[in-house]
Structure formats: C-alpha cells, structure tokens
Amino acid sequence: MKDHISFLFSKRKAITSLRIGAVLLVVVLLASSGCQSGKSFYRPASTISLASLGPNESTSHGRGFNEAAKAYANAVKLDINQSSDCLAGYFECVKLVWPQIVAESSDPGSATNQKAKQLYDSALGKLVESAIRFERFDPIRGVLISGRASDQRWLPVRYQGFPWEPQDFAVMDVVGECRLTGDAPIQQQSGMGVPLLVRSARTLPFEIPDPVFSATAVVHPVFTGRAEEFILDLINPLMIRELSIQVEPPSQLEIASYWRSVPIAFNLSAPYAFLETTKGEHGVERLLRPAKHDATEFGLRMAEPFQTGKIPVIFIHGLASSETAWHPMLNEIRTHPDLVAKFQFWTFVYRTSLTFPEAAAVLRAELAKLRNHYDPLRRDRSLDQTVLVGHSMGGLLAKLQVTTSTNQIENAIFTDGLEQVELPAEVKAKVKSMVTFQPSEEVARVIFIGTPHQGSRLADGSLGQVASRLAKLPQDALSDSEQILQNSVGIRNPAYKRIPKSVDLLRSDDPVLAAVFRLPVADGVHLHSIIGTGHKTLIKREPTDGVVPVSSARHPGTDTELLIDANHYLHTHIETINEVIRILRLHRDDEVVRDQPPRCEPLHKRSDC
Numbered sequence: 113m114k115d116h117i118s119f120l121f122s123k124r125k126a127i128t129s130l131r132i133g134a135v136l137l138v139v140v141l142l143a144s145s146g147c148q149s150g151k152s153f154y155r156p157a158s159t160i161s162l163a164s165l166g167p168n169e170s171t172s173h174g175r176g177f178n179e180a181a182k183a184y185a186n187a188v189k190l191d192i193n194q195s196s197d198c199l200a201g202y203f204e205c206v207k208l209v210w211p212q213i214v215a216e217s218s219d220p221g222s223a224t225n226q227k228a229k230q231l232y233d234s235a236l237g238k239l240v241e242s243a244i245r246f247e248r249f250d251p252i253r254g255v256l257i258s259g260r261a262s263d264q265r266w267l268p269v270r271y272q273g274f275p276w277e278p279q280d281f282a283v284m285d286v287v288g289e290c291r292l293t294g295d296a297p298i299q300q301q302s303g304m305g306v307p308l309l310v311r312s313a314r315t316l317p318f319e320i321p322d323p324v325f326s327a328t329a330v331v332h333p334v335f336t337g338r339a340e341e342f343i344l345d346l347i348n349p350l351m352i353r354e355l356s357i358q359v360e361p362p363s364q365l366e367i368a369s370y371w372r373s374v375p376i377a378f379n380l381s382a383p384y385a386f387l388e389t390t391k392g393e394h395g396v397e398r399l400l401r402p403a404k405h406d407a408t409e410f411g412l413r414m415a416e417p418f419q420t421g422k423i424p425v426i427f428i429h430g431l432a433s434s435e436t437a438w439h440p441m442l443n444e445i446r447t448h449p450d451l452v453a454k455f456q457f458w459t460f461v462y463r464t465s466l467t468f469p470e471a472a473a474v475l476r477a478e479l480a481k482l483r484n485h486y487d488p489l490r491r492d493r494s495l496d497q498t499v500l501v502g503h504s505m506g507g508l509l510a511k512l513q514v515t516t517s518t519n520q521i522e523n524a525i526f527t528d529g530l531e532q533v534e535l536p537a538e539v540k541a542k543v544k545s546m547v548t549f550q551p552s553e554e555v556a557r558v559i560f561i562g563t564p565h566q567g568s569r570l571a572d573g574s575l576g577q578v579a580s581r582l583a584k585l586p587q588d589a590l591s592d593s594e595q596i597l598q599n600s601v602g603i604r605n606p607a608y609k610r611i612p613k614s615v616d617l618l619r620s621d622d623p624v625l626a627a628v629f630r631l632p633v634a635d636g637v638h639l640h641s642i643i644g645t646g647h648k649t650l651i652k653r654e655p656t657d658g659v660v661p662v663s664s665a666r667h668p669g670t671d672t673e674l675l676i677d678a679n680h681y682l683h684t685h686i687e688t689i690n691e692v693i694r695i696l697r698l699h700r701d702d703e704v705v706r707d708q709p710p711r712c713e714p715l716h717k718r719s720d721c
Contacts, residue, residue, distance in 0.1 A: 151291075151293065152290075152291055152292050152293045152384075152385050152388035152389055153289070153290060153291050153385065153389050154287075154289075154290045154309075154382060154385040154386040154388075154389045154390075155288040155289045155290065156285040156286060156287065156288050156309075157234075157237055157285075157286040157287060157288035157306075158288060176208050176209065176211060176212055177208075177209060177212055177227070177228060177231070179208050180204075180205045180206075180208035180209035180231055180235075181205075181231060183201050183202075183204040183205040183208060183235075184201065184202070184205040184231060184234070184235050186201050187199075187200075187201025187202045187204075187205065187235070187238070188201075188238075191238065191242060196242070196246040196248060196259060198238075198242055199239060199242055199243060199246065199248055199255065199256070199257050199258075200257050200258055200265075202235045202236075202238050202239040202242065203235075203239055203255075203257050203267060203331075203342075205231065205232075205235035206232060206235045206236055206239065206331050206342075207342060209228050209231050209232045209235070210232070210331075210332065210333065212225075212228040213225075213228055213229060213232050213304075214357070214359050214372075233286075233305075233306050233377075236305070236306050236329060236330075236331055237286035237306045237329075239255065239267075239331070240255075240284050240286070240306075240308065240329050240344075241284065241285055241286065243255040243256070244282075244283060244284055249281075249284075251269070251278035251279050251281050252269075252278055253266055253268070253269070254266050254267045254268040254269035254343075254344055255267040255269070255344060267331070267342060267343070267344050268341075268343050268344065269343070269344045269345075269346060270343055270344070270345050270346070271346050272345060272346065272347045272348060272352055273347060273348035273350075273351035273352045274327075274346075274348045275416050275417045275419050276310075276312065276325065276416070276417060277417075279313075279314070280310070280312040280313070280314065280323075281310055281312075281327075281346065282310075282311060282312055282313035282314075283310070283311040283313075284308045284309070284310050284311075284327070284329075285308065285309055286306050286307070286308060287306075287307040287308065287309050287379045287382045290379070290381060290382050290385035290386070291385060292381055292384055292385055292388065292439060292440065292443065293388055293393070293436070293439070294440065294684065296381075296439070296440040296443055296684070297381075297443075297444075298379065298381045298385075299379070299380040299381045299443055299444070299446075299447045300377075300378060300379040300380065300381065301349075301353070301375060301376075301377060301378050302375075302377055303374065303375035303376045303377040303378075304330055304332075304355055304357070304374045304375065304376050304377060305328045305329050305330035305345075305347070305355070305376050305377050306328065306329050306377060307326065307327075307328055307349070307377050307378050307379035307382065308326070308327040308328065308329055308346075309324060309325075309326065309327075309382045309383060309386055310324065310325050310326070310327050311323075311324050312324070312325075316417055316418075317482075317485055318411070318412055318413060318414050318418070318458075318482055318485070319413065319414050319416075319417065320413045320414070320415065320435075320459075321408060321409075323415070323416075324383040324386055324387065325383055325415075325416065326348075326349055326350065326378060326379060326380050326382060326383055327346050327347065327348065327349070328346070328347045328349050328376045328377055328378050329344065329345070329346055329347075330344075330345045330347065330355055330376065331343070331344050331345075332345065332355075332357050332358075333358065334358060335358055347376055349376060349378030349380060350380065350446055350449065350452045351449055351452060351453065352376070353375060353376060353378070353449070354373050354374060354375050354376060355373070355374055355376050356371050356372070356373050357371070357372055357373075357374060358371055359371070359372050380443070380446060380447060381443050384436075384439040384442070384443055387436065387439075388436055388439065391436075392436075393434055393436045393437075394409075394434055396432045409461060410461050410462055410463060410474075411460070411461060411462075411474075411478055412426070412458060412459075412460050412475070412478040412479065412482055413435065413458060413459050413460070413461060414456065414457075414458050415442070415456075415457050415458065415459070416456060416457075418456070418486045419456050420486075420487075420492050420494075421492065421494050422454060422455055422456040422494055423454060423455050423456070423494045423495075423497045423498065423499065423699070423700070424455070424456055424457075424458055424494075424495065424498045424499070424554075425455045425456070425457050425458065425498075425499045425501060425696065426458045426459070426460055426498060426499070426500050426501065427441070427442070427457070427458070427459045427460070427501045427502075427503075427506075428459075428460045428462075428475070428500060428501065428502040428503070428506030428507070428509050428510055429459070429460075429461070429464075429503060429504075429506050430464070430502075430503045430504025430505045430506045430507075430562075431464045431504060431505045431570075431614060431615070431618070432464055433464065433503070433504070433506075434461065435459040435461050437503065437683065437684075438459060438683070440683075440684040440689070441683060441684065441688075441689050441692065442457060444686075444689045444693075445457070445689070445692070445693060445696070448693065450697075450700075451693065451696055451697070451700075454700045455499075455696060455700075460475050460478070460506075460509070462474060462475070462509075464505065464614055465614055466614055467614050467616070467617045467624075468505055468508040468509055468512070468614060468617060468618075468628075469512065469521060469546040469547065469617070469624065469628075470546055471509050471614075472508070472509040472512035472513065472546070473542070473545040473546045473549070475509055475513065476512075476513060476545070476549060476552060477545070479498075479513070479552055479554055479555075483495060483554060495554055496553065496554060496556065497556045497557075497699070498552075498554045498555045498556060498557075499555075499556070499557045499558070499559065499695075499696065499699055500513060500514075500555055500557070500558045500559070501558075501559045501561065501692060502558070502559070502560060502561065502563060503561045503562060503563075503683040504561070504562050504563060504564065504568075504659070504660070504680065505563075505564070505614065505618065506563075507558075507560040507561065507562070507563025507564075507565075508563060508564070508565070508625075508628065510555075510558045510559075510560070510563075511558065511560075511563075511565070511628060511631070511633075511667075512549070512628065512631075513551065513552045513555050513558075514551050514552065514555050514558055514633050514634050514637045515551055515628075515631040515632060515633050515634065516549070516550055516551060516631065516632060516634070517547060517548050517549050517550075517631065518631065518632070519547075519548070520627040520628075520630060520631060521546070521547040521624055521627050521628065521631075522547040522548065523627070524623040524624045524626070524627040525547070525623075525624065530543060530544060530547060530548075551633075551634035551637070555637065556636070556637060556638065556699075557637065557638040557639075557640070557695070557699050558637065558638070558639050558640070559640045559641075559642065559692060559695055560639070560640065560641045560642065560665070560667060560670075561642045561682060561683045561688060562642070562643065562644050562657050562659070562660050562665060562680050562682050562683065563641070563660070563665055563667070564618055564625075564659075564660045564664050564665065565625075565628075565629050565664055565665065565666070565667050566620055566625070566626070566629055566663065566664040567618060567619055567620025567621070567622065567625060567664055568618045568619075568620070568659055568660050568664065569649070569656070569659060569660075569661065570615075570618070570659050620664070629667075633669060638671050638699075639667060639669055639670040639671060640670055640671055640672045640673070640674075640691075640695055641665060641666060641667055641670045641672070641673045641674070642673075642674045642676065642682065642688050642691055642692075643657070643660075643662055643665040643666065643673065643674070643675050643676070643682075644656070644657025644658070644660070644665075644675075644676060644677075644678040644679055644680060644682040644685075645657065645662060645675050645676065645677055645678075646658065646677050646678045646679045646682075647679065649661060655675075657678065657679050657680040657682060658679045658680050659679075659680040660680065662675070672695070674687070674688075674691050676688060
C-alpha cells in the first residue's frame with residue numbers, strides 16, 4: 113500500500129512538473145515565435161449621423177451641401193427599412209457634394225472641406241456596401257442604382273492596377289479602425305475616396321484560403337463629349353497612390369488645366385488586421401495539437417494571384433510560429449510600389465513539429481509543383497530568381513533548398529545507408545526526399561534571420577526535452593516514423609532510436625544539424641545573415657538574441673552580415689525590415705543587369721555579337 117501511494121505521489125509530481133514545464137515552454141515559444149503585446153482588431157467603418165455635421169451648420173456650407181445632406185438622410189432611412197432604393201439616395205448625395213469636394217480640395221484642412229469630405233466618404237461607403245448587400249453590384253457592369261425595368265441606371269465600374277479579376281470583388285466593406293499585433297504601424301493615407309477591405313469568393317491554387325486585399329473606391333465624373341457621367345473607380349493602392357480627375361468639362365483651350373492629380377485614401381494594413389482578428393495566430397497550437405489543423409492550412413501560399421514576370425519572395429516562419437509572424441515585415445515592404453511592381457510575396461506554412469529536413473522536403477516539392485502548374489515550359493525567368501527569407505528554423509529549411517545532400521544527412525542517421533533499410537516503397541521515397549536532394553533551380557538568394565545553423569539554447573537544456581515531449585507529430589508522419597524505427601537496425605545515433613521531433617534536431621550536438629551546416633551551397637546563390645545581439649549567454653557571455661547565439665547564427669560564405677541589438681523576434685525589427693528591403697532592391701538591380709544583352713566588342717574582335 114505504501115509503495116502504491118509513493119508511486120501515485122511520484123506520478124502526480126511528474127505530471128505537475130510536466131504541466132509547469134508546459135507553461136514555461138509556451139511562454140518561451142510565444143516569446144521566440146513573435147507574440148507581442150497589443151492585440152490586433154479590425155472594425156468596418158460606421159455610418160455618420162447628420163448631428164455630427166452640426167445642428168444648423170449645413171446651410172453655411174452652401175445649398176449643394178444642404179441638398180446632399182438631405183439625400184443622405186433619406187437614403188439612411190430607406191436603408192434601415194431594407195429598401196434597395198437607398199442606393200439612389202447615396203448616389204445622389206455623392207453627386208451633389210462632389211463639386212464642393214473638388215472646389216475645396218486645394219484646402220483640405222478647412223472646416224468646409226472636412227464636412228463635405230465626411231459626407232462624401234460616408235455616402236460613397238454606404239453606396240458600395242449597400243450594392244453588395246442588395247446584390248446590386250455586377251463586377252462587370254457596376255452598381256445598379258435603379259432596378260426599375262423601365263428606368264435602369266448603372267454606375268459603371270473601372271478597375272485600376274489589380275492582379276485580381278472583377279469576380280474576386282465579392283464582398284467589400286469600408287475600413288474603420290484596425291490595429292496589428294505588437295502595435296505595428298498602420299500604413300494608411302488620407303485623401304480622395306474611401307479605403308476598402310475586399311474579400312474574394314474564390315481561392316486559386318496556392319492562394320491563401322478566403323483571400324483579402326486592399327482597394328480604394330472613388331466615385332467621380334468623367335466627361336464624354338458634352339455629357340457628364342459618373343464612374344466608380346476601384347484602385348489598387350499598392351501600385352497607385354494618386355488619381356487624375358477632371359474638374360471641369362474639357363474645351364479646346366488649355367485642356368491640361370482641367371485635370372488635377374489628387375492623392376487617394378488607403379489602408380494597406382487592414383487585410384493583416386482582419387486576418388489576425390478572424391483567423392488568429394496558431395503557431396504554438398499547431399506544434400502541440402496538430403490534429404486540430406487540417407492540410408488546407410499548410411503549404412506554399414500566395415497573397416495575390418500568380419503574376420508572370422514577378423520574382424517570388426518566400427517567407428518561411430520558425431518553430432511554433434505561423435504566417436502571421438511576417439505581417440509586420442510585409443506590412444512595411446508592401447508600402448513601396450517599386451518592390452510591389454517587381455516582386456510577388458508568398459509564405460510557406462508548415463507543421464513545426466516535423467524535423468526541418470522533413471519540412472524542407474515539403475517545401476522542395478511545393479516549389480516544383482507550383483512551377484509545373486504556372487510555368488510548365490520554364491519560360492518565366494523571374495521564377496529562377498526566387499528569394500527565400502527564413503526566420504529561425506525557417507532559415508534551415510531555406511538552406512536545404514540551395515545545397516546538395518552529398519549523403520551526409522543519410523550517413524548521420526543510418527550506419528549502412530538508407531538502401532539497407534527495408535521499408536514500404538512510399539515511406540522509403542519520403543525518407544529519400546529528405547536525405548537525398550539537389551539544389552533548387554528556382555532559388556537565387558537566401559536571407560537568414562536568427563537562424564540556428566549550429567543549434568539553439570532552447571533545444572539544448574531541460575526545456576528542450578519538455579518541448580520534445582509535448583510536441584505532437586501529425587498522424588501520417590508518426591506512422592512513417594514508427595515504421596522506420598521498426599525496420600531499421602542500422603540507426604547510427606542513439607537519439608534517433610526514438611521518434612525525433614523538430615526540437616531534437618535543433619540541439620547543438622545533433623549530427624544531422626552538423627551535417628547540414630557542412631553542406632555546400634550551390635554556385636551563384638547569394639546568402640545574407642541578419643543576427644540578433646540583444647542578450648548575452650549566462651556562462652560564456654556570448655552575444656545572442658536570447659535563443660540563438662551569434663556563433664550559431666553565422667554561416668560561411670554570406671555576402672553580407674548585419675548584427676542588430678534585438679531579441680529573437682528580430683524579424684519584426686525595423687532594422688531587419690530595412691535590411692531585407694535593401695537586399696530586395698539589390699536583387700532587383702542584379703536581375704536588371706542579367707537581363708541586359710552582353711556588351712559587344714567591335715566585330716573584328718568578337719564573332720558572337
């Protein structure tokens with residue numbers, strides 16, 4: 113009885129220790145994967161009240177403003193009563209207040225302009241949202257202002273600068289307030305029109321499920337002959353920041369003076385805030401509870417439709433992290449139209465409980481699959497200039513895309529080689545893809561950010577052991593690993609005689625990690641390292657980012673190395689983001705040089721010109 117009680121006490125103590133370890137692990141993982149203070153949120157814009165314009169103020173802004181305010185008030189009443197006739201009222205308001213918007217646009221700070229713009233923006237926003245709600249928006253024809261059979265009126269729509277198709281504009285709402293995790297700056301601008309969050313109803317291959325993107329809506333007149341016609345412009349603010357409007361009907365004299373270029377309003381951060389609010393950050397949960405997440409969440413994902421001629425930049429997150437970890441960097445990079453014009457931005461989402469060679473094999477297969485889908489004839493040269501940006505363990509995945517295995521990984525695991533292990537053909541093929549590979553033909557440059565090339569202190573100690581015990585493998589990976597252990601008599605490292613997980617291979621004494629560090633990088637591939645030095649190790653007092661020592665984050669043969677005073681969350685640090693922007697511009701300029709024809713010597717010296 114006494115022994116039984118002691119056993120139960122010991123077991124309870126072990127469970128308690130494991131729970132404490134789990135709590136500590138989650139805290140460390142959240143810190144290392146990028147959890148920051150400041151919870152994200154997204155809110156659509158609310159309807160303005162006429163009271164906000166001032167009780168008797170409307171008449172002081174002119175007759176047109178007063179009539180516009182009345183049209184808006186009547187439209188709101190119809191809208192509340194679920195009448196699609198509200199569309200005509202909102203449109204009438206926009207038309208009536210437009211002359212005042214144009215007249216006052218040279219003095220945006222005046223009280224008159226602010227009131228007119230507030231009315232215009234609210235009417236325009238309600239016009240767009242009501243058109244969607246009452247199913248009066250046709251992506252080709254525009255907004256059906258009046259649906260009466262005898263008197264149909266359409267507001268034509270025009271799309272400017274989008275890689276999206278008209279049918280992708282399924283749901284549009286006006287952006288109100290938003291915030292990103294960690295209080296990253298909201299990239300927005302005041303100006304003409306209203307910022308929209310657009311949600312697509314379709315998902316193309318390799319796109320994120322239920323994609324969202326920014327747009328700006330402006331309703332303004334265009335002049336055809338002597339007639340004035342209004343049009344709904346939907347503008348991509350990633351590419352276009354100003355709109356040319358006609359302020360008066362054209363005449364034969366001084367036509368240019370009737371055009372005015374005005375900045376448009378936009379909010380580029382709203383899609384990230386919306387995704388963080390609705391989908392959340394699942395990095396730690398995916399590590400500890402992979403069964404809760406299905407395969408549709410993982411893989412190579414494009415933020416926009418594939419665009420021929422643009423160089424892919426693929427962001428690879430780290431252990432216990434997810435694609436949302438890149439939002440602060442993408443939020444900044446995509447404010448630069450020159451980068452948006454040259455690059456397309458993708459993320460690779462993977463199960464971080466898998467060892468990094470397993471995840472790297474998945475990425476390798478995804479790159480090949482995407483190329484075969486969009487460019488089977490290998491005619492798009494931009495795809496041969498792909499850039500990989502890897503944070504932490506994601507950098508190890510990136511390294512394995514630009515190197516040759518040379519049997520070193522296989523020899524680090526098996527005594528007599530993989531061929532001596534009897535496994536089902538499908539399982540053996542999976543293992544072979546992890547340990548035998550050639551460099552990807554698509555990748556030309558890699559940026560390592562806080563990458564543990566020679567191990568991480570997180571994996572070395574008791575905390576790493578707790579992490580390994582708590583991390584769960586997906587059922588298919590677990591089944592494959594069990595078959596390997598059952599059939600393998602020649603496993604070299606005793607540690608691999610149990611099923612290894614991602615944390616195990618990040619130990620500084622791991623032979624697979626050591627083998628990967630020694631693998632040669634393909635000729636012509638450029639490497640860059642960004643390393644955090646915000647802490648010091650306890651014993652050696654070596655600079656570290658709190659998780660990866662500087663000595664481990666360094667890689668031989670890099671073109672550039674930048675040390676910054678930051679913790680392991682350095683991929684959100686502004687110095688890191690600016691360095692990535694600098695490297696992307698360098699990559700863009702290098703590609704321009706590659707695309708130029710060779711400079712020929714005089715014909716008597718060369719015969720190949």
